[in-house]
Amino acid sequence: QVQLVESGGGVVQPGRSLRLSCTASGFSFNKYAMHWVRQAPGKGLEWVGLISYHGVNKFYADSVKGRFTISRDNSNDTLYLQMSGLTTEDTAFYYCATDYGYNCGDHWGQGTLVTVSS
C-alpha cells in the first residue's frame, strides 16, 4: 500500500536551515506531483508548496517563497524540503502528500515536527 515517511525534523535555532525528506513507496512516485503541507501546533493546515512529477515546475506559498525549496529524486522515490532562514513562525508539523491528478492530497505521511527555538 501507499506509504509516505517524513524525516529530518527537530529543534533548530532561528535563522538556521533544515532539510526534510519524504520517502515514498507503494505507488509510481515519478508519475505524480507532490505537496508539502504544514500545521502549527493546535492550528489549521497551511499549504507550503508543490513540485510537478518531473521536478520542473514548483510553486510556493508566499510565507515561504525565497526561503524554502522543494526538490525530488525520482530515482530514489524521495521528496525534499530545504528550509532556510527559519523563524519561530515556521514551527509546525510538516506533511508530504501525494497528488494523483485531482489536485488534492490523496495520501499523507505521518508528519515530522520542526521546532524553531533559541
Add this chain to the structure above:
Amino acid sequence: SYVLTQTPSVSLAPGQTAMITCEGNNIGTKSVHWYQQKPGQAPVLVVFNDADRPSGIPERFSGSNSGNTATLIITRVEAGDEADYYCQVWDSSRDHQFWAFGGGTNLAVL
C-alpha cells in the same frame, strides 16, 4: 489568495446528520475536497471533487457544492467521526497555482 471560511465547531448527538460548510467566492465553480483529522494523526481524504469518496470511506460521507457554499455531509454520525474537518480547493493564476484550506471545523459527537 483564495479565502475559505468554515464554522469553527459543530456538536451533534449520535445518529444525527452533520452538515459542515465551507464558504468561498464562487466556490461552486471549483472542485472541493474534504479531509478528516483526528488528534495526533495525519489528515485523511474523505471526499474529493465535491462528492466522490476514496475507497474505504463509508457511504455516510458525501458532499455538495453550489454557489458560494460547499458542504460535507455525514449521516448517522458516530463517536468515531469526532475530528477536525478541513475543506480544500486548488486555485491558479497565470503563473501560480496553490492549495487553499479552510480554517477547519471541529465535530464533537455528544
